[in-house]
Amino acid sequence: MSERIGTTCVQGGWRPGDGEPRQVPIYQNTTWKYDTSEHMGRLFDLEESGYFYTRLANPTNDAVAAKIAELEGGAAAMLTSSGQAANFFAVFNIAGAGDHVVASSAIYGGTYNLLAHTMGRMGLECTFVDPHCTDEELKAAFRPNTKCVFGETIANPALAVLDIERFAAAAHGHGVPLIVDNTFPTPVLCRPIEWGADIVTHSTTKYMDGHGASVGGVIVDSGRFNWNAHADKFPGLTTPDESYHGVVYTERFGLEGAYITKATAQLMRDLGSIQSPQNAFLINLGLESLHLRMARHAANGRAVAEHLASHPKVAWVRHPSLEGDSEAALAAKYLPEGSCGVVSFGVAGGRAAAETFMKNLKLAQIATHVADARTCVLHPANATHRQMNDAELEAAGISADLIRLSCGIEDAADLIADIDQALAAVE
Numbered sequence: 001m002s003e004r005i006g007t008t009c010v011q012g013g014w015r016p017g018d019g020e021p022r023q024v025p026i027y028q029n030t031t032w033k034y035d036t037s038e039h040m041g042r043l044f045d046l047e048e049s050g051y052f053y054t055r056l057a058n059p060t061n062d063a064v065a066a067k068i069a070e071l072e073g074g075a076a077a078m079l080t081s082s083g084q085a086a087n088f089f090a091v092f093n094i095a096g097a098g099d100h101v102v103a104s105s106a107i108y109g110g111t112y113n114l115l116a117h118t119m120g121r122m123g124l125e126c127t128f129v130d131p132h133c134t135d136e137e138l139k140a141a142f143r144p145n146t147k148c149v150f151g152e153t154i155a156n157p158a159l160a161v162l163d164i165e166r167f168a169a170a171a172h173g174h175g176v177p178l179i180v181d182n183t184f185p186t187p188v189l190c191r192p193i194e195w196g197a198d199i200v201t202h203s204t205t206k207y208m209d210g211h212g213a214s215v216g217g218v219i220v221d222s223g224r225f226n227w228n229a230h231a232d233k234f235p236g237l238t239t240p241d242e243s244y245h246g247v248v249y250t251e252r253f254g255l256e257g258a259y260i261t262k263a264t265a266q267l268m269r270d271l272g273s274i275q276s277p278q279n280a281f282l283i284n285l286g287l288e289s290l291h292l293r294m295a296r297h298a299a300n301g302r303a304v305a306e307h308l309a310s311h312p313k314v315a316w317v318r319h320p321s322l323e324g325d326s327e328a329a330l331a332a333k334y335l336p337e338g339s340c341g342v343v344s345f346g347v348a349g350g351r352a353a354a355e356t357f358m359k360n361l362k363l364a365q366i367a368t369h370v371a372d373a374r375t376c377v378l379h380p381a382n383a384t385h386r387q388m389n390d391a392e393l394e395a396a397g398i399s400a401d402l403i404r405l406s407c408g409i410e411d412a413a414d415l416i417a418d419i420d421q422a423l424a425a426v427e
């Protein structure tokens, strides 16, 4: 039965049998009991499926991961403790010391640091490309040791839209997968696998949880990338894993299971970062209304952006779904039903005007967060990037007047009224 996305949001992943609980049960336990050590041995050897330790697998997490895999149209998924862990595992599962990654330069600051610095210390090099670079520039970024391409469907906070088909074609032309962080649109508004992405990641902390309640992440594998066809590039998947009794992941688990099984059996085993079952339960509650909330977030984002664009005290506005926006054409293709609730803009009068505006907001809450039910707002020059002077900010692509507003699911008219009264306080 092929369901529509809203039905999967509500019922995906957990299909209770006769007399079973309707809500996903929280398996708040570390371990499972077995009658014989032989039985447990077969589980350890991955010869039989079953649970023994929550770091490796837990039924609550599995049900929620299965729902997200269904939503993205993937073959398998795993939950992680945070979005950062998801992106780290997604790359490190197929690339290590001596390898190279091509990444869009318009990505979340934490992911940029991860790829440029922390993974650099692990011996992995990254070349960053402008998401709107030419095909020649994109091609020139690849090296013989390139193992994957990474980008964000809608970049946080730059709001650039990735041309997924173009990046997928470039990745596949070099025999490597495209990994797309789909945090901002969620599978309700864009499903990157349908456009050629091979692996999708999320910070579930944002819209999926949707209520600012729990930090988490997820990796979804499409099961479509043919690791065997490029076996020389991906020995971790196609040759024996000595740390796991010589298992060859592609042989034992097929193309659909190899990538996520390796990430679980090897990376989660050794590096930890499992999501707590309690948090997985909370994310699932968020997922049950994701289709309703995303429609509202996107509509509010667009309404607020349109209002700001017509306001005399506003110097500039960016939102992918705003007519005339630099991303509008890509948004029309990849995000036809709306993009996200995040809007960035500048108040005429620069840094001082931004400060006055922020101080006078009543509904929009000042917070280092985006993408939850309550509208929140951040002035990077005064918060996340406050060590930088105006010249350094410009170089980082963040103007001193930039305000990042994350429209929640309140009534748009109230958000607009709040913005208007705060702008009225600006000289």
Ligand SMILES: *Cc1c(COP(=O)(O)O)cnc(C)c1O
Pocket: 082, 083, 084, 085, 087, 108, 110, 111, 152, 156, 181, 183, 184, 202, 203, 204, 205, 206, 215, 216, 217
């Ligand atoms: C927030 C965010 C992350 C990091 O996720 P955490 O859950 O905070 O670790 C990664 N990518 C994007 C696009 C994000 O917005």
